[in-house]
Each structure stands twice: as structure tokens, then as C-alpha cells.
């Protein structure tokens with residue numbers, strides 16, 4: 001199978017979707033942020049032109065709502081909010097309009113829109129550019145949430161989202177852009193609600209999301225050399241959530257660390273831990289551990305950012321504390 | 325043109341312009357040497373607006389600024405060393421390394437928030453003006469923001485409220501999009517606004533506005549005087565659009581000294597102006613423009629201009645040294661200041 005980068009896989013999915021379906025369009029074009037991969041967006045713009053890829057004013061609430069309304073009326077828009085922190089400017093349209101529409105209309109109004117956000121610590125983003133709002137979004141029923149971590153998952157999940165009749169938030173991370181991996185040809189899709197065991201192990205389960213999957217894989221590789229076999233479970237979507245894959249792994253290892261970039265309190269790791277405690281308690285040999293961002297606004301200075309971040313060191317220490 | 329002010333005040337304005345220019349040039353140099361500041365934005369091309377406007381504020385007046393804040397801070401008296409230390413994430417920075425370039429905040433100088441959320445400060449500044457009015461204080465509030473901020477919904481909501489409640493707030497919109505052509509993916513956009521005249525966005529609310537050349541010190545002074553008088557007299561908000569050309573070095577993704585280190589002798593020696601970026605050196609650069617005006621008015625001689633510049637450069641040099649030698653914050657301090 002051919003190997004391409006995560007960013008290329010995303011660009012391919014966008015390109016093919018726009019070729020195959022005239023209803024698919026993009027509002028906003030900072031999909032690859034300020035990374036060198038932004039040239040991929042230039043290529044797409046050249047190919048499809050402004051009628052399909054629309055640069056927008058700095059108007060997040062406007063474009064989120066216009067994307068949502070256009071979806072209600074038959075388009076399949078992808079709204080690029082770019083930096084995840086700016087989805088707060090769009091909050092009312094995302095969580096109070098898009099998320100609610102299908103349910104509160106008694107199943108009449110469909111909202112096939114995708115909101116794309118780049119979340120997480122990226123080094124020097126400071127407090128206003130580093131949010132990981134997936135837990136807040138998870139608290140708004142009606143939104144599907146996907147967080148791919150490999151090129152194949154990125155393309156396959158994005159295809160599923162584009163074909164879905166529900167609003168989806170594509171929680172993306174710029175530190176994943178250069179991750180390389182095999183990507184199948186043809187019209188494959190990765191279904192929502194199907195987690196993936198990214199590494200098999202028998203001693204400790206690491207449930208990780210988004211970029212934290214990559215960090216967890218690094219730690220797992222390192223510890224394997226010492227004879228500690230870590231299993232890395234990537235849920236891939238939070239809504240719907242594949243509890244079975246998580247619980248099956250915990251049943252096997254009896255030890256679990258949940259790793260996520262949200263702030264600790266009420267974060268993604270908190271919710272996953274609660275599910276494990278409720279439904280997998282009998283298989284636990286040790287208390288559940290969480291490695292998350294501390295409950296602190298994100299500081300600018302790298303030494304400070306590092307102090308609050310879910311780093312490889314902290315993941316490793318958490319795993320070790322369960323096997324010692 | 326220069327405002328009708330005594331020589332000392334003109335010299336002070338000029339000094340602030342130079343301080344900003346030399347600061348930003350040093351910053352870009354440090355970035356080239358490998359300094360990692362996160363994405364940063366410089367104030368080159370807008371110096372005269374900040375230098376004139378900020379020194380007209382009273383110590384009690386409140387100010388709010390954005391990602392493009394360095395010039396505003398320095399113009400109101402921020403210490404270059406502490407500002408640079410903040411940008412470098414050092415413990416001695418204004419925010420103890422927590423803010424960086426995007427949020428640098430010398431609170432002691434009346435700055436209340438430096439927000440990198442485009443449009444974020446517009447309501448906040450009106451809020452400070454509301455507090456002034458409620459508490460029957462004399463301070464006014466100034467909101468510094470870019471043309472892009474007018475694309476955010478927070479702007480019209482705030483204009484409406486500020487007008488309804490006659491709040492003592494000055495909306496100083498720095499439109500630095502002149503000369504910005506078609507946008508590439510690597511650029512931030514110039515104004516993407518259907519309004520052909522940005523100042524007309526406040527007209528329906530009855531907020532008076534002025535559109536000025538942001539490199540014209542007299543125009544900035546005049547517009548600010550009117551706005552300040554109005555606010556202090558309890559007559560409500562005012563809007564100023566200060567237009568400037570986008571400096572070539574601000575167009576790439578990372579600021580770059582595309583026009584070179586500013587050579588002030590270009591102000592009187594046209595032969596020194598290179599063909600490349602000629603328009604910038606001859607017409608658009610506010611620092612060269614004010615240098616020429618000061619010479620023509622006889623406020624300073626060529627020698628005095630260069631002397632002032634070398635004073636400023638040595639002050640910046642000391643600041644650079646201070647920032648470089650400053651320690652990084654203690655990692656544990658990440659957990660301080662979460663609550664008051």
C-alpha cells in the first residue's frame with residue numbers, strides 16, 4: 001500500500017469529495033494552519049476555485065451559521081474554523097443551532113455540516129490559541145466528534161463525515177500533519193464508533209486520543225524494550241464512542257491510563273475513566289490513571305507549557321506506576 | 325505634518341517612533357538567530373499612530389490591545405527589556421512568561437487586556453468605559469484593533485451599546501491593509517469587508533468618525549484630541565480609522581527585514597534609497613516621513629536625529645541583553661496566578 005502523510009490524506013479526501021459531489025464545499029481555507037503543508041490548500045484552491053473553496057472574513061459565528069444553514073438547505077459544507085480556540089466565537093451556531101436542529105425538529109431538519117478545528121498545544125500558542133474543546137463539544141449532544149491520528153483514519157473518517165447526515169466536528173491537530181502511513185486506494189471509509197487498537201500489549205492499556213496516540217505509541221515502544229507491554233487504544237471518534245474496544249482491552253490488562261489533551265476536570269479522559277469505572281470495574285487491578293493537561297490556562301513560555309502538558313515523561317511515569 | 329506642539333514634545337514622539345522601530349528590528353533579528361517566540365506580529369509601518377496616540381492618554385486611562393501590540397506598549401512607556409523578556413518567555417517579562425508576544429501586558433501602564441482573539445477587545449474596552457461612567461471616574465478607555473476586527477460580530481454589538489449608553493471609549497482602528505493585494509494562503513487577509521469605507525460601519529449608530537493617514541502625526545493628534553475631548557465631556561464614543569500601508573516585511577508568514585535595517589540618512593539623502601521598495605522608503609515608511617518633517621521644521625538637525633537614534637539603539641541593546649540574560653521561569657510557576 002502507498003504511504004502518504006496525514007496532511008496529504010486529508011487533502012486527498014477533500015479533493016475527492018469535491019470532485020464526486022457538487023454539494024461539498026469549503027468555507028475557510030486554513031485547514032493546514034500556518035504549517036508548510038498549507039501549500040496543499042493552495043493546490044485545492046487552484047483546482048476548485050472560489051466557488052467551492054471560499055475564503056471568508058474573520059467571522060467565525062457567521063461562517064459556522066452559514067455552513068449550518070446551507071447544510072439544512074442541501075449543501076454539504078465543511079466549515080474551517082482553523083485554530084480550535086476560535087470555535088468559541090462560533091459557539092451559539094455550533095452547539096445551540098447545529099447540534100440541536102435534528103432532534104428539536106423531531107427528526108425533520110438534517111444538518112450535514114463539518115466543523116474543522118486544529119486543537120492542542122503546539123508550542124508557544126499561549127492561552128488563546130491552544131484549546132482542546134472536544135470535551136465541551138462532547139457535552140453538546142447532537143454533534144459527532146472525530147479525531148483521527150493516522151493518514152488512513154484521517155481520510156476514511158473524513159469520508160464518513162462527508163457522507164453523514166449529522167453535524168460532525170473534525171478535531172484535528174497540526175502536530176499530526178507529518179505522520180506517515182499506508183492509505184488504501186478506492187472509496188474506503190472508516191466507520192464512526194469503531195475504535196482501533198494501534199498497538200497490542202498485555203500489561204497496561206493506554207487509551208489515547210488525537211495527537212496523544214502518537215505520544216503513547218512512543219512510550220509503548222520504549223517500555224516494550226524493558227518488557228512492559230503496553231496496548232494503545234485509539235477510540236477515533238468520541239461520538240459515537242466504541243466502549244467495547246476500550247473495555248475489552250481493560251479486561252485483558254486490568255490496568256489503564258487515559259491520555260488526553262483536554263484540561264483534566266470534565267475532560268475527555270474524565271469521561272472515559274468514568275465509563276471504565278462504571279462498566280469495567282471488576283477487571284481493574286489498579287485504580288485508573290489519567291494523564292491530561294493541568295487545569296491551568298495555557299502559559300506561553302515553553303518550560304511552563306511543558307509543565308502543564310501531557311508529555312511522554314508523564315505518560316511513561318503513569319504506566320510505570322501501574323506495573324511497579 | 326507635525327502637530328502644533330513644542331519641540332520637546334515632537335522630539336518625544338519621534339523618540340517613541342524610533343524605539344518601536346528599533347525594537348521590532350531587533351526582534352526580527354533575534355527570531356532569525358533562532359529565537360522561538362511563537363507566531364509574532366510587528367508594528368513596523370504604524371509607529372506614528374501609536375507614538376502620537378498613546379502619549380496623549382492620562383495615566384488613569386485604560387487601554388486594550390491585540391496581537392499587534394508591541395508598538396502600543398512601547399509608545400505608552402513599556403520597558404523594552406521587560407517586553408522582550410516576555411516575548412522570549414522569560415521570568416522577568418511583564419507577564420512572567422505566561423503571555424508571550426500575543427498577550428504582553430504592562431498592567432502598571434493602564435493596559436487591561438492584550439487579546440489575540442480578533443475583535444476580542446472591542447467589548448472589553450467598552451466595558452472599561454462603562455465602569456468609568458458608573459463609578460463617575462474621569463478615565464477613558466481606548467480600544468486598539470485592526471481592520472480585520474470589524475469583521476467580527478462583537479464589533480457592531482459593541483458599537484450599538486457604546487452609542488446607546490454614551491460610553492467614554494475611543495475605537496482606534498488601525499487599518500494596515502493599504503497596498504495589500506490578492507491574498508496567498510501564507511498571508512493573513514487584508515480587510516474582507518463589504519463596507520467600502522470602514523468608518524461608515526459606525527455611522528448608523530451615530531458614532532462620529534475620522535479617517536486619517538496613520539503616518540501623519542498631525543492628523544493622529546487632531547483626531548485623538550477630538551475623540552478624547554468628546555469622551556471626557558461625557559458625549560460618548562468616537563471612531564478613528566488610521567490607514568497605513570502594509571510593510572513588505574509583514575506580508576510573509578514570519579516578519580522579515582525585507583526593507584533592511586532602517587537607514588535614517590535616507591530621510592535627507594535620496595541617493596541612498598534603493599530601487600527595490602522605493603515607495604516604502606520615499607512615501608510609506610512613517611519613521612522616515614516624520615524624520616523628514618522634523619528636519620524641515622528645524623526641530624532637530626541631522627546630527628541630532630542620528631544621535632537620538634543611537635541613544636535609542638543602545639537602550640534597545642541593553643534591553644536585548646537584559647532579556648537574553650534573564651532566567652526562564654520556574655516550571656512550578658505554571659501553577660501560580662490561576663486565581664487572584
Ligand SMILES: Cc1ncc(C[n+]2csc(CCOP(=O)(O)OP(=O)(O)O)c2C)c(N)n1
Pocket residue numbers: 058060086089365391392440441442443469470471472473500512513
Ligand atoms: C477570532 C480569531 N479568528 C482568527 C484569528 C487568526 N488571526 C490572527 S491575526 C488575523 C488577522 C487580523 O487582522 P487585523 O485585525 O486587521 O489585524 P492586523 O494583523 O492586520 O494588525 C487573524 C485572522 C484570530 N486570532 N482570532
Ligand SMILES: [Mg+2]
Pocket residue numbers: 470471472498499500501514515
Ligand atoms: Mg489589518
